[in-house]
Amino acid sequence: VIGKNVVVTAEIHPLIQKLSRAISLSEAEASLVADTPVYRRSFNRGESIVRQGDRPTNCFVVIDGLSCRDKIVVGDRRQISAINVPGDLPDLQGVFLDVLDHNITALARSEVAFFPHKAILELFAGAPRVAAVFWRELLIEAAIYREWLGNIACRGSLPRLASFICETSIRLKIAGVSDGYKLMLPLTQGELGELLGMSLVHVNRCVRALREEQLVVFAGREVLILDWQRLQARGEYDPSYLQLSKKDKKGLPLA
Amino acid sequence: VIGKNVVVTAEIHPLIQKLSRAISLSEAEASLVADTPVYRRSFNRGESIVRQGDRPTNCFVVIDGLSCRDKIVVGDRRQISAINVPGDLPDLQGVFLDVLDHNITALARSEVAFFPHKAILELFAGAPRVAAVFWRELLIEAAIYREWLGNIACRGSLPRLASFICETSIRLKIAGVSDGYKLMLPLTQGELGELLGMSLVHVNRCVRALREEQLVVFAGREVLILDWQRLQARGEYDPSYLQLSKKDKKGLPLA
DNA sequence: CGTGTTATTGACCAACATCAAACTTAGTGG
């Protein structure tokens, strides 16, 4: 739990850190945020941060690492519906809805900061600009789902994979954990398949195709983008749904 | 524009009507809501209510009719990513994000009530319980997207169509415009295809299959569910993501 | 060094897309 004196604290309050990226907080807002108690916890790859059926009383912000939303769909098939990057607040759902309909699972060792629902409700009531940041993020999350729907429904497998890499590159770069070309993405090809709605075998074929086209190299838990523009073209990727600011776009050769 | 005296007004303020279904408004809340000015407008089938690229200054609540979110994905393919039913507030996006990344198009003659962004922001600041209603709805919308992702990615075409009918039946029933068995759904099979991510021809075959299995009849602009339970089974449909209350479930033989 | 996980490749097959054409329905104007 962090005290009032934010600036000189060794550990910056994770919510302040997160919000400062989006807006510049006033003194009053900052101290309001700084008052919300947090406790940090780490999760290893494969661990559930929250589970389907849970009725959480806490919410959390991702400080570091990578996680995903997932759900068992039919018999044994798992669907991954979203990737969470540092700065995300993936469990707003728990604040407003009773019971969780999916899991959030760590894909890499992740550090998260929990804080009580009550705190975030008070924050929303007391600092509308902070609430607006979260409205925006939730709306962008919805826009990402729509984009994925379009990808899975309309595009072939290779553009689908290419689009995913483009999107994730941008999101990791905004989150400050990638330069946009070298991505730390510890996903197995099986997980990529659960994400993109295709079989493990076919993911492999697409990965190979992207390598042969000199667009992307998959190296263990890293992904290297060799040619951003051609990759974007291959994925017919238009990032407008991400609502990027000019600052966000810097450093990526977006068409 | 509606005055303060809500109860005796001939036309009930559409937002009050909408919110009363979710929570019981206090006097103070009701009068706050009643103060937000609205103007109504009708749209014919095929008309855009808002368009990709717009920077709207107004938001709207659907009073009656049916509409969808849609977007041109690749060359000429349109993807429909969501259906809006009466009571929905589909353009919260415009309040918090600059530019719209998709259209909202009327699928049947629709009546909507517009009100300025400023009004809804004031409402959120002044009535947190009202804000909570909209948080919930946006989160459920996101849950619906996730469910559709799972459907398109994991399930065959017939369960996909069956699931869509189950979901829409429930949503129309909650909206108060269907008994859950007879749905007013003026979608062409082409539109169903854009919605489910399959070709018009294949939609037709699935429609026929559902008819032959005596589960659903498509009659012009109406859909009749003959056997809810078997339809649900055929679609492997689990509505938990809709966060239904007990009241909502009444009248539908959900497993 | 062995054991389990992940990646890679090939062969085969099914679901669904595409193409093409006939048929039905609804709307329009004479």
Added chain:
DNA sequence: CCACTAAGTTTGATGTTGGTCAATAACACG
């Protein structure tokens, strides 16, 4: 009321994408 048109539906034939099965190779970890 009928003829005409446009939109939507239905059906068949054919082709392709990507799934499934199966086996091997490369790693990773104790």
